[in-house]
Amino acid sequence: MNDLTQAQDFQDTVEQINQIPAVKKILEVICTTTGMGFATVARVTKDRWIACAINDQINFGLGVGGELKVGTTLCQQVMDDRKEVVIDHVAEDPIYSNHPTPRMYGLQSYISIPIFLTNGDFFGTLCAIDPNPALLNNDKTISMFKLFAELISFHLESLQNLNETQAKLLEEQSNAEIREQFIAILGHDLRNPVGAISSAAQLMFRTSLDDKNLKLAKIIHDSTIRVSRLIDNILDFASGRLGGGIALNFDNDKSLEETLQQVITELRTVYPEREISADLNLAYPIKGDYKRIAQLFSNLLGNAITHGSKDTPIIVKAKSESDFFELCVINRGNKISQETEKHLFKPFSRGKVHQGKEGLGLGLYIASEIANAHQGKILVTSTDQETCFTFQLNQNLSENL
Incomplete structure (x- = not known):
């Protein structure tokens, strides 16, 4: 995937996440329930970290579509390990107290839950941060975050499937219209030569023909009648399918x-x-x-x-x-x-x-x-x-x- 295509892919993802009404409410509930000041749905790959939706009550300074260097985030670890990272109090945490990421962003509490698509692919994370400690590392809070992550995944895939179906439908409609326009043009253009053949056959009847040539002229004339009916049916079919009826x-x-x-x-x-x-x-x-x-x-x-x-x-x-x-x-x-x-x-x-x-x-x-x-x-x-x-x-x- 080239840079331009990848950029469009990220932009489409941001738009899709913001088309899901539940996302805004989920981020509000997270901040209200945990007391944390910043919550986001992030699209995470090995190269990029993009904020798709945000609830920012602490002026963290990152907007929708904003980007962090993925190597400076703990979301990279979530992606690599395919499991959550939860920190109640960075200063007292034996693993993360000296970690560069909390120091860089001034964090004391942090939670990041992976979002997986139904095919098992890693999409990104549902995460929240705050400069103050918070009670996060418990079954109730983690279960809530996992439930929200599954809900976002479900809505995201439903929306993507709908968009793909609509795109395929539009493509099929376009192809069908082109086919039917071709049929209509072809049928119309066939009338002139068929009419000429019919006229020639009728002129032959007015001349002196032996039995063999008279039989041939009749075959030609009868065939033009049948072809004319086929053309009429083709044109009527195309007209009906194109909406004219x-x-x-x-x-x-x-x-x-x-x-x-x-x-x-x-x-x-x-x-x-x-x-x-x-x-x-x-x-x-x-x-x-x-x-x-x-x-x-x-x-x-x-x-x-x-x-x-x-x-x-x-x-x-x-x-x-x-x-x-x-x-x-x-x-x-x-x-x-x-x-x-x-x-x-x-x-x-x-x-x-x-x-x-x-x-x-x-x-x-x-x-x-x-x-x-x-x-x-x-x-x-x-x-x-x-x-x-x-x-x-x-x-x-x-x-x-």
Whole structure:
């Protein structure tokens, strides 16, 4: 550790100790209980002694952050021996009566208790001094100091753990934001080339093509539709994660029935081998973002095509009443397990998919987010016979949007 880093480490420690409200009270209790005039929590290493918190009633002259040469203190002995030093009366003490430290600082009474972190590392000392004798070397006083030292250690480590957790959280949030911004920018920049490919495919349809090239043009066109949906899901996912959520626009240029029929037509074109049976009974208009509902519907219908049985039709039912709207997508196929159902609407969660039908696992998540934005919900029922995804919207609730 270089000098600059070490200095910052000591400064952080001083700040952390002074963030613990109990420390000030502990030092006050020590002085009141023992009658001593100076008490401190000191950070002690082999090279330095730093006062982190102080209660000074004798004008000792050392402030918070003040430093003593560690070699001139008895705290160095506490650190080396990992045990307390307690002196009631220096002049009468057979060990310390001629010791240079008491003479240098004018001490007659002294107590220093080591502070250990829970991993056993030595942190520093809780100590008190006074120019007059005091009754310190007894079980009651020493036990009190040890209890206070343990309390300081507990609070210090709790604060350090909290700061480390907060720092890691901020770092993760920053990394997540960068990732999601990258996804949003990437998705946005992909629109232009995909649009160009789609336009080129449509121009090819207007020319004379043999069966082979017509098939290739259709593959290109159908793939651009699928990629466009993936881009939409990526952008919506990034938008939701970055805090914007799913945006709704109620300025609809088509009816809801026309919008849903358009989705069915598109998917019938992309998957001509799949039968889609639709029963749309939309007698009442609803308040909602029809393009978003179409996106929700497209994701549910695409999911049914991917996971449903190829030999049976997919059934679409929609109905609206004066205060209620419901859209159901039903397919036959394997039952969704209870464990899989728990994760269906989580991002990047996918069930087993057929080769060539792989996706990002965002479709159902985006559909759920669109439903939530409308204050609606998506229900799932799955049996050995069929699976049904149902989007329900209470009109009374949607009117508050």
